[in-house]
Amino acid sequence: MADPGFQARVAAITELTGDIRGLALERVNGAPLPAFTPGAHIDLHLSAGLVRQYSLCNGPGDLAQYHVAVKREPKSRGGSDGVHGLQPGATLKVTGPRNHFPLAADASEHLLLAGGIGVTPLLSMARHLRANGKPFRLEYFARAPQYAAFAGELEGADWRGHVALRYGMEPPPLRAHLEALLSATLPSTHVYICGPAPFMKLAIEIAARSRPREAVHYEYFAADPDAQAGPRTGFLVRCARSGRDLEVAEGERIVDVLVRNGIRVEVMCEQGVCGTCLTGVLGGRPDHRDAFLTDEERMAGDRMLVCCSRSHDAVLVLDL
């Protein structure tokens, strides 16, 4: 059943850096907010058809307000501009929270690697781990101090011994630092990664060299441009349940063809990040272009994100 959500009010806005603003949201009716686990995100319904996901930065037991931090993107597709246009007192629908990026319950130690605005879910994790006395370290990479949201808090005495802020994200020194850091980290330590796509790819590659794949956790917050590149040739989608064959022309998206033909698919991010449009595949090989599925899930080939992925075969059979 679809999440009915609730109405929230913008209780406060904080300018965290020149282009990142923090939002405190509370329920319009004053009731406590739904519980969440660290790494969770909420959906902000910014206007008709414009829904965007933002990670909660909250610590444990903090259900009076949700806190999110949103960077204004120069090439905003509506979400960051929408958030940066909100004023205190504005109301909007919120759904969730949901968590695709949880802490591993059985991990003995946690290493959190944040790049830029990717710090938001990791900050929530760090707050929970610190409150529960669990061993962890947060390494937070930003281009320069003026771009690092929450730097003032994280440089404070409360976080000493747990947090390192690193300025500069040029690939060669970043690679050298991550290699040294991860080689000095126990292979049993679980690693959590969130940040821009190049940072994530590098950190995932290096982390996965020295530990089992299940101990490397990550969440993209924007489409990976490399994953979405490639030919966009046409193919046929066969909808197994309705028995309909639909042509997806060169350059068209599967989801647009489905919707145009009255086949409902729920979407939110429309860029392969949130997992909302996950659809079963019954035949053909999907050409995955999302940033949501794991490598194992891609290999299995039995599910795909129809907002961005395509087909390697002339016919793709979907469980629709």
Ligand code: FES
């Ligand atoms: Fe978010 Fe497709 S709508 S992954």
